[in-house]
Amino acid sequence: MSTVFVSANSHTFARSLLPREIGLKEEKLSHLHFYFHDIVSGPNPTAVRVAEAKMTNTSATGFGAVVMIDDLLTEGPDMSSKEVGRAQGIYALASQNDVGLLMVQNYVFTEGKYNGSTLSVLGRNAVLSGVRELAIVGGSGLFRFARGYARAKTHTFDLNTGDACVEYDVYVFHY
Numbered sequence: 001m002s003t004v005f006v007s008a009n010s011h012t013f014a015r016s017l018l019p020r021e022i023g024l025k026e027e028k029l030s031h032l033h034f035y036f037h038d039i040v041s042g043p044n045p046t047a048v049r050v051a052e053a054k055m056t057n058t059s060a061t062g063f064g065a066v067v068m069i070d071d072l073l074t075e076g077p078d079m080s081s082k083e084v085g086r087a088q089g090i091y092a093l094a095s096q097n098d099v100g101l102l103m104v105q106n107y108v109f110t111e112g113k114y115n116g117s118t119l120s121v122l123g124r125n126a127v128l129s130g131v132r133e134l135a136i137v138g139g140s141g142l143f144r145f146a147r148g149y150a151r152a153k154t155h156t157f158d159l160n161t162g163d164a165c166v167e168y169d170v171y172v173f174h175y
Helices: none
Strands: 028-038 047-051 066-074 083-093 100-109 118-126 132-140 147-157 164-174
Touching: 028 083, 028 147, 066 100, 118 147, 132 164
Parallel strands: none
Antiparallel strands: 028 066, 028 164, 047 066, 066 083, 083 100, 100 118, 118 132, 132 147, 147 164
16 A cells, blocks of 8 residues: 655645746836838838628728738838737728727837837727727837837828838836
């Protein structure tokens, strides 16, 4: 006959922690400013329609279209200005009454101290409004535990091509 002893504290599903226990320092608020280039035209678009509903092409708002993006983020409004990252994800035309996008994207930073870090964005973008706000719901790298918001303002929109440049001001709490 053998006896097996089991420790009472062997596994715990959840426990409370202090941020310093996992190496987190003081929380800070950062402001990032950049331009988002959504290119739907030409031989190398950065935004491509990947799905649509039967009624999408007859809808005044494009309702039902789903677009995959890998959009350039730059310091200035010109596409030739310094690249700071990419916006990767999807947006869907989610309103039957106005041009309202559901945006699900990651800002993937490639420059400076934020190189390799990401911010996750989720929200409604009423593109015809002067200024729109989207929620920052998380992040990685230097943006672990991120929360905040992004303010979007259309800088240019080409009615002939559908290409757009959008100015972003992002305010984010992170460690």
